[in-house]
Amino acid sequence: MSVMAMTTPVAMGYIPLGTVFGFLFVQAGADWWLAILSSVVVYAGAAQYMMIPMLAAGMPISAIAFATLVVNLRxxxxxLSLLGSFPRKPRAVRAYLIFALTDETYSLLTTMPRDTSHRQMVLVAMLNQCWWVLGTAAGALIGARAQITLSGLDFVLAALFAVLTVEQWRSRHSAAPLWVALVAYALAFMLAPDHALVVAIALSIAAATLLQARRSPAGERA
Incomplete structure (x- = not known):
């Protein structure tokens, strides 16, 4: 499968979502070029949406940067799971792959064959960011010139993750990760519905650690 074909599902999600972000960013009172700059320099998806009301409220940059750090800790x-696959040199390429590692890019990189070239990995990451920047630019320009609503586009994120989940399932070596995630979220929702996602991630990490420890030889565990 070509790199362009791989990133097409991401484009179908990133362009509408980026458009909404650019539109809302400009409607909050910021200049259109700042919306594009944030998608080039920050490129953090949910964190960019989060910073719109924070900027509108006049919060300091330090508070916004800290909130972005917390949101992106995942x-x-x-x-850590991809460091061995990233090129060690040139360092600029390695740094860019780390910077551009969004949820969707991670999903694509983990479904690519182990012998995938570093050039292809960089192309995937760059194309995904290009889709986001393109959507942001479109939304920012629309927001600067027109007063319209973009309601109804909020379904694209759920659709995007559904497509990526299917791709992960098709390239799976084991069904355990999917079942662990489903059970973890079900338990988390029952125990702490207001913090279900965080609790589910913690439970999934614990389960993955236990499964890996059981599969490792006794000597490696020691």
């Missing part, structure tokens, strides 16, 4: 686990 990317540390993504990065």
């Amino acid at each position: 990317h540390m686990f993504y990065g």
